[in-house]
Amino acid sequence: MAATILLVEDEPGIQELVKFNLTQAGHSVLCADSAEMATGMVKHSLPDLVLLDWMLPGMSGIDLARKFRADGRMKNVPIIMLTARGEERDKVLGLETGADDYITKPFSPRELSARIKAVLRRRAPQMTEDKVEIRGLSLDPVSHRVTGNGTPVELGPTEFRLLHFLMTHPERVYSRSQLLDQVWGDHVFVEERTVDVHIRRLRLALEPTRHETLIDTVRGAGYRLSAQPA
Amino acid sequence: MAATILLVEDEPGIQELVKFNLTQAGHSVLCADSAEMATGMVKHSLPDLVLLDWMLPGMSGIDLARKFRADGRMKNVPIIMLTARGEERDKVLGLETGADDYITKPFSPRELSARIKAVLRRRAPQMTEDKVEIRGLSLDPVSHRVTGNGTPVELGPTEFRLLHFLMTHPERVYSRSQLLDQVWGDHVFVEERTVDVHIRRLRLALEPTRHETLIDTVRGAGYRLSAQPA
DNA sequence: CGGTATTGTCACGAGTTTGTCACAGAGCTG
DNA sequence: CAGCTCTGTGACAAACTCGTGACAATACCG
Structure with missing residues (x-):
């Protein structure tokens, strides 16, 4: 169940908090402040999961998600979006972002944990038929x-x-x-x-x-x- | 890849969400709240695929699946069952009644999409009369x-x-x-x-x-x- | 009705694949 | 360098897979 998670979040406070919770849950956490930084970090080793803030300075979370999906290597890495309240759930899940799930801020550690577990569990039988x-x-x-x-x-x-x-x-x-x-x-x-x-x-x-x-x-x-x- | 999909689901929230995602993916979606309504809807035109909730008020999803399978016209229309978590036993039962696949709730749009694609592809190249x-x-x-x-x-x-x-x-x-x-x-x-x-x-x-x-x-x-x- | 064609099952055997081991060699630590 | 751990390598036996020929049951047909 322990996994390597890439957290992309610009607000230092939230980043710290989430990182702390994930580490407590036994995961390894890599943090990125921006989409650009995240892009660099996946160059040489892939995370098991990406936690992606919806709103980021510069390239937005959505754009990054799209970019990841276009990248062959990242295509199969599940993405969970972090959104502020009031942002349409359908928008997040639907609009060709390729996100696997989303969580509305503020969220409890338990909820975060549960979502991650669910997404990771689903990833397992992931036999793609792609060449x-x-x-x-x-x-x-x-x-x-x-x-x-x-x-x-x-x-x-x-x-x-x-x-x-x-x-x-x-x-x-x-x-x-x-x-x-x-x-x-x-x-x-x-x-x-x-x-x-x-x-x-x-x-x-x-x-x-x-x-x-x-x-x-x-x-x-x-x-x-x-x-x-x- | 675009298909006409019949969605049978009584919970309005889930129905809306799934419908939205499917529409985004380019499919035409017909919604039914109950087995009876679904039965009526396939009278005059066949969908390419049926998404069927396991638990429905009145006639259950499994009964409807059986009914569809018994109906000659619907016999070849693939069915994907939507089940709540923990209904493992039912999964077997579902596949026995002729469901082509099943998805456990909660599921991500990507997963849904992948299953639909797989099922449609499996059925797609039907025996033709061509040389x-x-x-x-x-x-x-x-x-x-x-x-x-x-x-x-x-x-x-x-x-x-x-x-x-x-x-x-x-x-x-x-x-x-x-x-x-x-x-x-x-x-x-x-x-x-x-x-x-x-x-x-x-x-x-x-x-x-x-x-x-x-x-x-x-x-x-x-x-x-x-x-x-x- | 007899004869032929088709089909499903089985048992045997050649050939592959696979898990395990023992040993040699490579790499790290102090 | 000595001692230890980790990995590469060749060999081997057991398990498995697949091709093959034979056979009985059934369907088909004149």
Whole structure:
């Protein structure tokens, strides 16, 4: 349930308060004062969730949400809007913003917690059917085909799911147990080191396409699929 | 992607919200407050999709779903159930009565949108009467004839439907159970491995036309008819 | 009615996939 | 550098998947 949350909020008081509550709830919190700052912060690692103030100086929350949705990497990261009272709920949820939920200020910690939990829970069975493409490697869930620089790649079912998960969550380190949860399923009892072996098999399978370095080992933390060449 | 959607929901607030979101997404929305009203509304024109609240005053959502399924005209209109949280048991029941999917309240517009898209896509490419042609293999539903590179091919009824389905949905992997649903029919009880046998018979029948490699086996996933030669 | 075609099921076996382990090597710490 | 931890690697056995041939039940048809 613990998650990395990006909080975009310009009022220092509210920012502090929310951050405190989220930290208490066991989440890691990254704060940004502006849309620009937020944009920079998601460059190299993705949050699990974005808390986005509706009104921001400069680029508004709505614009940022739209921008995130347009960005392939951020497309699947859920967004919760923070709105002042009186702003139309329909407007927030509906107008092509792509927000997943909204909360009206002032809100209680409990409410915030509940919304976050709900959104995170929904995110779990998020099997998109969209084709993913990174650094010349393309994976199509529908036709179940993987191609690297034109060369077709043969993968077993598990390797396929693993690669799919990593490609839909690039630039983010996942521990072995997180990968087991996400790729194998929460309830499965499998040794953590098994992940290593599958990562290896993936790397081997990708070798002919010169994509060996796509998956980084982050010592002591887990693995990460990097969107940019090292 | 735009569709006519019948929304059956008694709570005015939710009805309004959902209607707003659907309209924003480009759909036409018809609203009904009760099962009786919904029944009347489908008398003269069919929606593309029904969004059905689980709990309704009077006739419940599940009864209405059953009624729709019994009605020949509505039999092929997909139904998505809206359920309150914690009605897990009902989910099973709902799917049994012929609902195509279900969404747990509260749900986000994005989630709703995604489900609708998925359900519509699943139903969309219905069997047409048009001739299909792929890689020199042609199938004519009207004359019930199949020709591969000039050579006529003899197929049994089931093989014919299977090939027809695959040819109208190329480059897409289907699991055995999906194929059973689509080719054999939704509620037929047949062993999954039966699909294998029919795939084999298809391949055998296509052998004289040198189309053996038309149907790929995707290990752990199902079968796929590939539009391009390997 | 007999014969043929179609269909669903099964059992067997070759070939794959997968989880686990043991060991080697790499990386960090002091 | 020594000692420790962490990761890469090759091997292996068990589990699983799929193709295949055979068979019985049923439908179809002249």
